[in-house]
Amino acid sequence: MVTFTVEDHDGNRQTVEAPDDMGLSLMEVLKASEYPVLATCGGMALCATCHVEILEGEDALGEATDVELDQLENLPEYFPTSRLACQVRISPLLEGAVIKLRGEDN
Amino acid sequence: MISTDICIIGAGPVGLFAVFEAGLLKMRCHLVDYLPQVGGQLSEIYPQKPIYDIPGYPEIKAQELVDNLMEQIKPFQPTFTLGERVEHLNKQADGSYIVVTNENTQIHAKVIVIAGGLGVFEPRKPALEKLDHFEGKGVAYMVKNPETFRNKKVVLAGGGDSALDWTIYLANVAERVTLVHRNETFRGAPDSAAKVFDLANNGKIDLILSANLKELGGNGKLSSVTLEGKNKEEIVIDADYLIPLFGLSPKLGPIADWGLSIDKNAIEVDTRDYSTGVERIYAIGDINTYPGKLKLILCGFHEAAIMMHSAFKYVYPDQKLSFKYTTVNGVNAF
Ligand SMILES: Cc1cc2nc3c(=O)[nH]c(=O)nc-3n(C[C@H](O)[C@H](O)[C@H](O)COP(=O)(O)OP(=O)(O)OC[C@H]3O[C@@H](n4cnc5c(N)ncnc54)[C@H](O)[C@@H]3O)c2cc1C
Ligand code: FES
Numbered sequence: 001m002v003t004f005t006v007e008d009h010d011g012n013r014q015t016v017e018a019p020d021d022m023g024l025s026l027m028e029v030l031k032a033s034e035y036p037v038l039a040t041c042g043g044m045a046l047c048a049t050c051h052v053e054i055l056e057g058e059d060a061l062g063e064a065t066d067v068e069l070d071q072l073e074n075l076p077e078y079f080p081t082s083r084l085a086c087q088v089r090i091s092p093l094l095e096g097a098v099i100k101l102r103g104e105d106n
Numbered sequence: 107m108i109s110t111d112i113c114i115i116g117a118g119p120v121g122l123f124a125v126f127e128a129g130l131l132k133m134r135c136h137l138v139d140y141l142p143q144v145g146g147q148l149s150e151i152y153p154q155k156p157i158y159d160i161p162g163y164p165e166i167k168a169q170e171l172v173d174n175l176m177e178q179i180k181p182f183q184p185t186f187t188l189g190e191r192v193e194h195l196n197k198q199a200d201g202s203y204i205v206v207t208n209e210n211t212q213i214h215a216k217v218i219v220i221a222g223g224l225g226v227f228e229p230r231k232p233a234l235e236k237l238d239h240f241e242g243k244g245v246a247y248m249v250k251n252p253e254t255f256r257n258k259k260v261v262l263a264g265g266g267d268s269a270l271d272w273t274i275y276l277a278n279v280a281e282r283v284t285l286v287h288r289n290e291t292f293r294g295a296p297d298s299a300a301k302v303f304d305l306a307n308n309g310k311i312d313l314i315l316s317a318n319l320k321e322l323g324g325n326g327k328l329s330s331v332t333l334e335g336k337n338k339e340e341i342v343i344d345a346d347y348l349i350p351l352f353g354l355s356p357k358l359g360p361i362a363d364w365g366l367s368i369d370k371n372a373i374e375v376d377t378r379d380y381s382t383g384v385e386r387i388y389a390i391g392d393i394n395t396y397p398g399k400l401k402l403i404l405c406g407f408h409e410a411a412i413m414m415h416s417a418f419k420y421v422y423p424d425q426k427l428s429f430k431y432t433t434v435n436g437v438n439a440f
Pocket of ligand 2: 027039040041042043044045046047048049050051071084085086087
């Protein structure tokens with residue numbers, strides 16, 4: 001299990017625990033935890049509605065991939081530490097990270 | 107006013123196939139979609155992706171499926187209003203409806219079919235003060251008619267394919283085109299990116315890279331756009347129009363206000379005929395919900411067939427409908 005912190009659109013922070021051996025994406029865990037993430041494309045890096053910002057722990061996660069940057073760069077607003085939650089795998093690298101929701105809900 | 111038997115709100119795959127099912131029963135359709143093209147999610151989000159679960163097609167590209175659907179419904183001569191959003195459904199004394207769009211197009215229909223998918227694909231808007239103040243007064247999110255921009259000063263913002271494509275197109279139409287992009291490079295189609303750099307090198311357009319939109323200026327109507335450049339310097343550009351192109355995102359939109367029973371952004375329906383509970387209004391495809399609902403194209407097609415058989419009674423109140431296979435009569439064009 002890994003433990004990280006999620007900050008919602010209103011700035012409330014909550015700790016989330018997730019299994020790191022099931023190949024889940026951060027988007028799937030956020031949705032399962034009832035966070036308002038649209039994820040229109042279901043995790044294909046096509047919609048950017050699962051946009052998150054890694055406030056702490058981004059060094060461990062490394063750089064966004066080209067596919068992610070393709071989508072992120074098209075948003076009206078993105079940050080140096082922006083990621084697509086559907087492209088971030090749940091792994092021990094996420095331990096202690098702080099993740100801010102940036103994407104759209106409905 | 108446009109007059110038809112059935113008004114279909116949403117020209118995604120399910121709305122399109124519904125035209126076929128209506129046509130078999132000799133009912134005419136008019137479709138309305140806020141997107142400038144038909145195809146819904148397939149054409150907007152994943153046109154080049156292969157789909158594997160359409161019966162009879164081991165694999166088919168999303169756009170190809172949409173093109174095939176258009177071919178399949180051609181005999182039934184559907185009519186379209188594209189680039190407009192349905193805002194209101196006004197019930198008439200005889201039970202029929204007048205559908206009204208944001209541009210005040212009016213469609214009179216005996217039956218309404220909501221095939222609205224995930225809702226309206228709305229443009230993503232930059233966080234700029236007074237943005238809404240200038241909407242329709244210089245700020246546009248879509249190029250519906252390029253002629254609007256003839257001999258005008260146009261600023262486009264964004265780095266995706268549509269920003270590149272419209273920059274290239276409008277370079278020959280507008281007085282001056284400025285493209286603003288926050289990065290140094292473009293990830294859109296390499297061909298289009300090369301063309302844009304060419305146009306800039308030949309002085310045909312202004313290309314401002316590593317810059318962000320900062321402020322809008324003008325009195326009642328847009329007259330300037332202020333950017334923040336790489337070193338935080340301000341760049342002011344004279345502009346009649348600003349077209350931010352940051353992609354689209356689906357929002358339930360006006361559908362939420364039509365008094366239908368909505369659960370988690372979807373319309374609750376009766377699975378016997380996919381009716382909404384309001385007489386003459388049906389909901390099919392991704393926009394509806396019922397126990398066991400699967401958001402699949404296939405399921406939307408099934409729903410379209412069943413709902414059209416139910417709608418028949420409103421279009422032909424004096425006739426009794428008997429079920430026939432298409433193999434019996436073939437497809438009889440209008
Ligand atoms: C990346 C991706 C991959 C997918 N892969 C598959 C797959 O392999 N197989 C499969 O079966 N399904 C797949 N789907 C799901 C499939 O795309 C949907 O089930 C299908 O598009 C639903 O069709 P629809 O016609 O109901 O709605 P949509 O395709 O969403 O179309 C609805 C249309 O209604 C319009 N609209 C909404 N409200 C209004 C209004 N008020 N006024 C005017 N217009 C309005 C919208 O602009 C939109 O064009 C996938 C979806 C995505 C995003
Ligand atoms: S879910 Fe669509 S980009 Fe992540």
